[in-house]
Amino acid sequence: xxxxxxxxxxxxxxxxxxxxxxxxxxxxxxxxxxxxxxxxxxxxxxxxxxxxxxxxxxxxxxxxxxxxxxxxxxxxxxxxxxxxxxxxxxxxxxxxxxxxxxxxxxxxxxxxxxxxxxxxxxxxxxxxxxxxxxxxxxxxxxxxxxxxxxxxxxxxxxxxxxxxxxxxxxxxxxxxxxxxxxxxxxxxxxxxxxxxxxxxxxxxxxxxxxxxxxxxxxxxxxxxxxxxxxxxxxxxxxxxxxxxxxxxxxxxxxxxxxxxxxxxxxxxxxxxxxxxxxxxxxxxxxxxxxxxxxxxxxxxxxxxxxxxxxxxxxxxxxxxxxxxxxxxxxxxxxxxxx
Numbered sequence: 032x033x034x035x036x037x038x039x040x041x042x043x044x045x046x047x048x049x050x051x052x053x054x055x056x057x058x059x060x061x062x063x064x065x066x067x068x069x070x071x072x073x074x075x076x077x078x079x080x081x082x083x084x085x086x087x088x089x090x091x092x093x094x095x096x097x098x099x100x101x102x103x104x105x106x107x108x109x110x111x112x113x114x115x116x117x118x119x120x121x122x123x124x125x126x127x128x129x130x131x132x133x134x135x136x137x138x139x140x141x142x143x144x145x146x147x148x149x150x151x152x153x154x155x156x157x158x159x160x161x162x163x164x165x166x167x168x169x170x171x172x173x174x175x176x177x178x179x180x181x182x183x184x185x186x187x188x189x190x191x192x193x194x195x196x197x198x199x200x201x202x203x204x205x206x207x208x209x210x211x212x213x214x215x216x217x218x219x220x221x222x223x224x225x226x227x228x229x230x231x232x233x234x235x236x237x238x239x240x241x242x243x244x245x246x247x248x249x250x251x252x253x254x255x256x257x258x259x260x261x262x263x264x265x266x267x268x269x270x271x272x273x274x275x276x277x278x279x280x281x282x283x284x285x286x287x288x289x290x291x292x293x294x295x296x297x298x299x300x301x302x303x304x305x306x307x308x309x310x311x312x313x314x315x316x317x318x319x320x321x322x323x324x325x326x327x328x329x330x331x332x333x334x335x336x337x338x339x340x341x342x343x344x345x346x347x348x349x350x351x352x353x354x355x356x357x358x359x360x361x362x363x364x365x366x367x368x369x
Contacts, residue, residue, distance in 0.1 A: 229254030
């Protein structure tokens, strides 16, 4: 497994510091024991550390020879280590793959309140498409390198790794994330990831996929806020096309994805107002101002009201769901400066 790394930056610092310390010891030692000039002392130190075999500037006495033995025995390994690290760092900076990894790592470290998608299969792709449509920041954890190379782009940020490992979740910024979406096909993997994620970030919103009915409760108990069963949703949708076909067709035509075709929008109290003053639905006059209709209300406590009354009080931290044509939704965003 390949994970994002800081590509040796701490190592390069350590190598340079060790090299500087050894050179300083050598220069001071030759200056003290052999009374060399500073230039000669530096020259002797460098040829001793590098073992190039040049001659001595001046003959060494016994004390200087003992110091030279000490310097050789301590500096050769440090010199070789420092040169290898520095060379690796220089070569690595010109490696396109490592440059890409550094770029991705920088982007990840800048993310905050973002969404983490685990897996880029069918469900992962659908989740990413919707988040892109709403300009939500997200990162995708995927362990298939071939898949990453195929879909890597400026819009999609991938972290290659196994999300069942805590280190990978932390590297993806789970401590700063707002939401985690698990879309892996194996329920056991989703269960383990949900459990780990909840322990790392107790305030994280977690949405997970489940394939088996028996896994639903287990994943919820592990800490998932929502568990989605795609197969059940698909079967229910197909049956509904038989029972209430016109209603389902109408709902299918309602779009919540895309900038130009949105028919339904969810808006928070804070998006519409800059103060904490409570207002009724009648007071904001949504219908006449924008043409949109409020079809749902979520209270700060999490209670839902379908088709709320005009006297329903809008409170801070509440949300409303509005229905309208795309141009009406655009007018709403303009009217309330959303």
